[in-house]
Amino acid sequence: MMIPVASAQQQASSPTTVRTQQPPVEPIVPNSEFDSALPTLSGDINAPLEPMSAFDAKPAPTTHTPPLPTPTAPTTEAQVPAETLPDAVLPEAPELAQPLTPLSSFDVTPVEVAGVDDKKAVEIRYDTVVNGLDEIDGTTQFRELSALREGDGKAANAAMVQARAKEDEQLAVRIMRAKGYYDGTATSAIEQPPGQRLRAVVTAIPGKQFTLGSIRIDTQPTVPPDLVQRELPLKVGDPIDAERIQAAEANVSLKLPQQGYPFVEVGQRDILLDDTTVTGAYTLPVTTGPRSSFGTYSTTGKLAFDAEHVGVLARFKQGELYDNRKVDDLRAALVSTGLFSGVSVEPQRTGQIAPDGTEYVNLLVKQDAGPARTLAGEAGYGTGQGVRLEGSWTHRNLFPPEGALIVRGVAGTQEQGAGVTFRRSNAGRRDRTFQILANASRTNYDAFEAFTGTLGIRWSYDSTPIWQKRFTYAYGAELIGTNEDTYDFDVAARRRKTYGIAALPLFAGFDTSDNLLNPTKGFRLKLNVSPEASVQGAVRPYGRFMVEGTAYYPIGESIVIAGRARAGSIQGIARDDLAPSRRYYAGGGGSVRGFGFQELGPRTPEVDEDGNNLNRPIGGRSLIEFALEARYRFGNFGIVPFIDAGQVYESSLPKGSDLRFGAGIGGRFYTNFGPMRVDVATPIARRPGESKIALYISIGQAF
Template sequence: MQKPGTAPAQGPDAPQPSDPSADPQGDAPIVPEAEFDAALPPIVDDVNAPLEPLRVPPPAATTAQPATPVTQAAQAPLTEGALPPAGATDPVLAQPLEPLNSFDTVPLQTVADVPEGEDAPEIAYVTEVRGLDPLNLTDEFNSLSALKEGGGKAANATQVNARAKEDEQLAVRLMKSLGYYDGTAISTIETGAGATGDEAPPGTNRRLRAIVSATPGTRYTLGSVAVKAGPTVPPDLVRRELPLKVGDPIEAARVQGAEANVALKLPQQGYPFVKVGDRDVLLDEATHKGDYTLPVDTGPRSSFGALRTEGDPIFDLDHLNVFPRFERGQLYDNRLQDDLREALVATGLFGSIGVEPVRTGVPGPDGTEVVDLMVRQTKGPQRSLAGSGGFNTGEGLKVEGSYTHRNLFPPEGALILTAVAGTQQRGASATFRRANAGRRDRTVSLTAALNYQSYDAFNAYTGTIAGRIAYDSTPIWQKTFTYAFGFELTGTAEEAYDFDRGERRRQTYGIFALPAQAVFDRSDDLLNPTKGYRLKLNLSPETSVSGGVRPYARTMVEATGYFPVSDSLVIAGRARAGAIFGIDRNELAPSRRYYGGGGGSVRGYGFQRLGPLEPASVLEPDEDGNVDLGDLRPVGGRSINEFSLEARYRFGDFGIVPFIDGGNAYESTFPKGSDLRFGAGIGGRIYTNFGPLRVDVATPLNPRPGDGKVALYISIGQAF
């Protein structure tokens, strides 16, 4: 135990007790005990008495130097009743204290203290990624980056650092996806001068730079590829459909795509129940290669059996068996199964429809197992309302509405009621239609209609009964070859110019026709084609009864082509020619003649205005002896030719279409190349999920006296 007043030396440099010469004083007290006791103030009984000053005698002379410097004030002896002189006073400390009520007592705000609805204090940062450009991963990194998602703002530096750590793991995952399994990434946060040079968002100061640095290392490749699967036909089927080979980089997308190809192709070749297992890749760090193994459960090789059904009984098995494009015993192919489901969807009668293979355990041909297809039906809406409208110069405004019950007479027996109202056309019709009638995609229809038409060419009251058998395309199911044939019985009372009498008069016609149509379609879309072509042929043998029986034939051939110049520009062209054989024009009902002009013909001219006109003798000349041909009515012809050329430029859901049309109608049996009339204009398109909305404005380039200056056409769908 040390004596009072002593302070033994300590530390690694202190002299050891075993060395007496290291300390001359040895254990001698620094302050003698008598002097220490004398320096103590006397003890009094008054506890409230002031403390006496401490009298400290000057230290004894010694040769030992203090270990640390001591200020002069500290070395000066304290005299009784006096204090050492004060040092220089800080002028700030000398000022009087501010009143308490003037202090700002609001605590510093933290992120946790921010009230709901107010913006938290933010710092700004920039993000930089290094080392991923050579791997073409920078764009993918930026799209998934937590730093990028933060938009260059964060509540504090800790949040920036946390995001950077997430991005380290992201960079490593991306490198591994390309086969760089030794890849590493590290993030650093720079401040000060290292983070300058970028403008800060409004209200923030740019002061941090988050850097993610990636080092890919060596890329791993496939050292071996093995498949564990049961026997197949052919024996190497699974390995053949797995497009991986030794030496390929172990890329996630490449490997997953190869495995997906197995799951896709085997069901197309007789294996509906194939299951691709979990791959195993054994990596060798020394050689940077991986041994790849894929287990595959192929299931039984199968052939088609029968159809089964459950759920809502919309179609019975007899009608369901109209749809398949395969035979019993045929090797299973899931594309034919998908084809069956799509055909059922196209009927529009199901809320949902499912088609799945079901094992039977029954042996089939060529060592296969028979699988049935289960059709699960869920009833959908049976009724619908539809409407359309348009405006064409010369044809006026036309609005059409329809009501359809698609399954009033099961199976697929529809009733369609249609009404048309317009400035120059009014009418109503009722149609019975049987879809998939005894054969898939075959439609049988029977129509009764009453119409009134009032055009410059003719004025007609018409009643029609028509039947049709067709193999048609629909927006859901577009077919390469379609056809239609049927009959038409029409009674019509028409007012037109009578060349024999030299005046307009009403005449009644009875017409019986056997119309037929064939279409070869190699375009890519029914309503908005962008490539391919179409060929169409119409032939209608007819008999007209009006004071006698006159048989004749109406024909029309049309070709259209679509040529993509780029993803946004398509050049479209059309050529059409028609002829009527076996009858004079004047013996034809005016509604059965050919006319040119209008939205589906030569734009720029009024509807049906192109072609022969009434003789000028029906008009009175003006004071100058001139006759305005615009007051003459077209009388139609027995032949027609037309062509059109469009440049369809699309940007997003909108498009611009400059176009030029040409053509005319002629009194002769065959069309001529002379006296062609041309129109040009520009159109706008708004593309919707049911087809483009078309607005065309055109003007005639070589008009006749009386032709209009501008024509407007509004409708749905392209002009051709």
């Protein structure tokens, strides 16, 4: 049956209200049939549940379902008889019968429009304003942690700016509470001033600052009784500032182990706030542990040496009150041996009571021995001395503990040589070194040429980078055999002579400077004395003496005025009876800059085959030197103008006359192991034959 439908035109234009009347609908399943299909339920709520098998599906009884009534179209007063619509007849179109074009054949390249950059993400810019934190000194901390400032004033949209502002609200509240403003509040707002870019404003209202109303420490008795209270730098009335309170508690953890309590534990603080008085009751539990003293050593791991040698490195004795600064020093000494990939020192309780009532502590040294072999090199250049290269191979623990074998070689323009050294570091005492050495060398300077062999033994007590000592010393013995050419004034020609020399070199030093490699204040004094005997036809005893003083005075933070004075004397022997290699010379990078190596002092009247004056230095029995520098440093670089003076004399005591001066400027590059030095200098009132410009390159300051 066709349902009458109004045409589209009629529906759009007719103002008539359509009223719809629905015919009665009969139920699909009659009520009586539906009720009979329901299972029977027991009235006893405590009856057991029926088995699941009872619910198996059963075939429904066959019933006759009456046909649904055919719906009739609603009628209206204006309804017209409906006409049967003919089937739509489409014009014949062969294209519609063709298969669709595959999607892969379409060009999906975006269309680029001139002047429009679709690749650039949309971005808005904003300013950040924070109010209210200046008065509590919280603005700097806010800027360091702010989400708004971390965004660098850029965001994809305003919602992102709003989210950052909300995060900074909480940040402002945390900052206020950390400074004791527990009632502080913060709000944020996004503003768009006319003609300006977006602005995020965070406003903090700190309120009143809470202070400490009482301080209570729960701890055991200590010696002295007020030790914990003394080392907790808080007092009633102080603001409840998180940084200050944490620092005070950290001070307890730091200072008590320095005063005999290595096992101290600082517990969790408790602060009870009182809104009425705007104060807080502060309680801190501290477990001090036993008062302790140094006891024994033990060691474990991959060992470089045993526990007995650990005790040699310690600067404390058994029974001394425990001080963790001395334990840190012991660990630094272990590290400085260069024998470990890793090493730690940990205190352990022993339960053993010392006579003074303290408990002995065992120090457990955990070792992880590393590679003991080292290859090292050194290079330098000086006008008149040329290039000098030195290399060495070292096994630092070939003869434990800390018995090193060192093989050394030198190759240079004017020096070549090789040597072997046995060295025992920390020999029976911390920082005391014992050495046995054997060297053979050839030196070829303007003053002399020498083939020298040396056997020596030496004990020394030296400064180290981790412990710069005020007083240092060294003593030993040397046997030297040397064949040297020298100018013989009796025959007015050069001759080769062989000398045998025995020496007992002694050294003493006193140092108040602040740094071993790059001092900026203080002074140093050095004294060298060497009783010697020369055997060259006859035995001639004599003494060599050298004294040196340096001082460092800072001017501001960037400039250091440094000065040096040195004087030397040889007593008891004529200059011409002294081996040329044992005489004094001056000139060069470590002496008087501006002059070549060994260029100053008396000179020979030699002439070559063509009659030209060779004018070679001959050395002397005394010398005097002075130097003054202004060391200006900026960052890792520095500029050093300087002036040096000095002279060598034939007499046994320096006269101070005929001083020669050199001036120049140097550059410094500061590294973690010392400054790299480049100095350029020229002699003042230069004489014929002297260097015009002298260049010096080395490691370390000139003095």
